[in-house]
Amino acid sequence: MDELLDGDIAGAATALARGAVSARELTQACLDRIAARDGALRAFLQVEAESALARADTLDRARRGGDALAPLHGIPIARKDLFDRAGRIASCGAKRKEAHPAEATATCLARLDAAGAVDLGALNMSEHAFHPHGLNALAGPARSPWDPARTAGGSSGGSAAALAARFVFGSMGSDSGGSIRHPAALCGITGLLPTPGRISRHGMMRSSPALDAAGPMARTARDCALLFAAAAGADPSDEATVQISFAPKPAATLRNRTIARPHDAQLASLSPDARVVFEQAANSFAAEGADIVEVDLPAWDVLNALTAIVFASEVAATHRRRLADDPGAYSPEVRERMAAGFVYPAADYLDALRIRARMTRSFVATVFARTDALLLPCSPDVAPRLDEVMPGAAQRRYDAGAYTLATAADPGRFTRALNYLGLPALALPGGFSEAGLPLGIQLAGRPFAEATLFALGEGFQQATGHHRRLPPGLTPAPRAT
Amino acid sequence: MPAAAMTTSHRAMLPDADALARKIAAITGDAPHRALAERLLALCGAQLTAARPALDRVEPGDEPAQHAAALRDLAKHG
Numbered sequence: 189m190d191e192l193l194d195g196d197i198a199g200a201a202t203a204l205a206r207g208a209v210s211a212r213e214l215t216q217a218c219l220d221r222i223a224a225r226d227g228a229l230r231a232f233l234q235v236e237a238e239s240a241l242a243r244a245d246t247l248d249r250a251r252r253g254g255d256a257l258a259p260l261h262g263i264p265i266a267r268k269d270l271f272d273r274a275g276r277i278a279s280c281g282a283k284r285k286e287a288h289p290a291e292a293t294a295t296c297l298a299r300l301d302a303a304g305a306v307d308l309g310a311l312n313m314s315e316h317a318f319h320p321h322g323l324n325a326l327a328g329p330a331r332s333p334w335d336p337a338r339t340a341g342g343s344s345g346g347s348a349a350a351l352a353a354r355f356v357f358g359s360m361g362s363d364s365g366g367s368i369r370h371p372a373a374l375c376g377i378t379g380l381l382p383t384p385g386r387i388s389r390h391g392m393m394r395s396s397p398a399l400d401a402a403g404p405m406a407r408t409a410r411d412c413a414l415l416f417a418a419a420a421g422a423d424p425s426d427e428a429t430v431q432i433s434f435a436p437k438p439a440a441t442l443r444n445r446t447i448a449r450p451h452d453a454q455l456a457s458l459s460p461d462a463r464v465v466f467e468q469a470a471n472s473f474a475a476e477g478a479d480i481v482e483v484d485l486p487a488w489d490v491l492n493a494l495t496a497i498v499f500a501s502e503v504a505a506t507h508r509r510r511l512a513d514d515p516g517a518y519s520p521e522v523r524e525r526m527a528a529g530f531v532y533p534a535a536d537y538l539d540a541l542r543i544r545a546r547m548t549r550s551f552v553a554t555v556f557a558r559t560d561a562l563l564l565p566c567s568p569d570v571a572p573r574l575d576e577v578m579p580g581a582a583q584r585r586y587d588a589g590a591y592t593l594a595t596a597a598d599p600g601r602f603t604r605a606l607n608y609l610g611l612p613a614l615a616l617p618g619g620f621s622e623a624g625l626p627l628g629i630q631l632a633g634r635p636f637a638e639a640t641l642f643a644l645g646e647g648f649q650q651a652t653g654h655h656r657r658l659p660p661g662l663t664p665a666p667r668a669t
Numbered sequence: 670m671p672a673a674a675m676t677t678s679h680r681a682m683l684p685d686a687d688a689l690a691r692k693i694a695a696i697t698g699d700a701p702h703r704a705l706a707e708r709l710l711a712l713c714g715a716q717l718t719a720a721r722p723a724l725d726r727v728e729p730g731d732e733p734a735q736h737a738a739a740l741r742d743l744a745k746h747g
Binding site: 430432487497523524530532535536538539540541637 | 682683684689692693696697698699705709710712713716717718719720722723724726727731732733735736737738739740741743744
């Protein structure tokens with residue numbers, strides 16, 4: 189069973205389809221792992237064992253009855269705790285005084301249900317999805333399975349920790365500036381920021397309507413593609429959604445692909461470890477036959493600033509009433525950072541949105557005219573220690589204004605502008621630091637080019653195998669001979 | 670950020686620290702916090718200055734809704 193749990197969705201689905209394992213057995217095994225190991229990680233805010241096992245039993249009966257199996261039949265997953273699940277209260281990572289059970293399930297979760305997934309519960313997240321390192325006053329931050337003294341990242345940190353710890357096979361996360369990709373990079377898993385409109389946000393907590401996206405997180409690009417295929421599509425309940433076909437492609441050969449990368453000067457803010465890993469990743473693509481071309485990321489600092497203006501303004505508007513009515517729902521640090529949105533003039537916020545289409549057209553024309561994808565770093569360094577980044581920490585290495593300041597330690601420096609541009613980006617395990625901590629890379633693409641990104645990502649993963657490495661505590665003991 | 674780095678029009682649109690502290694307090698119900706207002710003015714002033722090359726290019730026909738159309742168009746035509 190351990191080998192199955194440490195593997196991917198494809199392996200588990202095959203075992204389920206053959207009857208080698210039942211959905212109940214697989215679900216129970218995941219629940220047992222969570223019970224044994226999550227005390228140290230805090231990946232889950234709520235484990236819903238009873239409903240998960242009941243659901244697994246229903247799926248097992250359907251299989252025994254000869255029903256056709258949906259693509260995720262019996263696959264244990266979980267959700268970031270900002271999606272509505274009928275009858276459950278989504279905490280949004282905060283101590284809210286008024287929170288009611290949802291009347292309906294978020295569209296993206298309902299689609300994963302329809303595809304046969306088994307939801308094990310609600311995963312840890314940053315308070316109101318507003319802290320890059322996972323600050324959560326309810327349960328404390330999710331911790332990295334690679335080193336529990338370090339953050340799993342934010343804001344979808346519980347999702348990343350649960351996947352790295354092999355508790356579940358997939359999760360639905362959200363990303364307004366890097367909240368899927370940043371924790372994915374820090375925990376050595378895979379996650380997608382989709383093109384706006386691909387996945388419905390109906391039933392998802394909103395932060396910044398212009399930038400928010402729901403996206404899949406999993407252990408591999410192939411698994412992310414399976415989750416994406418199940419969740420994507422037009423939804424009458426979310427007017428921003430579009431129906432554009434998605435046809436998963438097999439792993440791409442990297443030969444004769446052209447991949448853009450930033451030139452050296454634009455990577456100056458990376459830590460030495462992150463820089464080494466990025467260059468090794470670029471070399472891996474080249475070794476597999478890809479043509480790597482250097483590009484000057486056009487107006488990258490301008491794009492980061494535009495994103496910060498839109499994000500801060502919209503978050504402040506989203507939360508302004510609750511900031512006054514329910515002050516206990518906000519930690520002081522989150523409260524102070526949200527106030528930045530009350531500074532920007534409305535005219536500048538509106539102009540940042542009005543220029544968005546032209547900025548996107550210009551960026552795509554410059555970067556993607558002759559390339560298949562753009563290779564970027566994900567986070568600027570390995571996961572920081574919690575005693576360096578949490579409020580009250582004695583030694584704060586990271587600026588509390590990370591989302592509003594383009595500092596060298598800014599964790600969103602290579603992620604947030606893609607939300608503003610509306611370009612899809614796939615975060616992948618890119619390699620490891622000297623100390624053995626994971627670091628991520630991103631592949632960004634043209635609008636709606638998710639299938640290309642998944643195929644290139646799978647090609648990279650087949651070539652490197654970084655996604656197969658397990659956190660130290662999970663490494664299987666050598667078999668006795 | 671140093672006030673000297675802001676453009677004149679930009680500087681004119683931001684409140685002074687005392688006015689901002691009162692504005693935030695009125696919205697959130699907190700007590701006015703001048704030091705926080707000063708920090709936020711520095712942070713946001715830096716972002717506005719960095720974004721200014723784009724913000725100054727906005728033309729009368731530019732609309733936020735054009736972005737979604739641009740994404741669909743770029744998907745078709747690259």
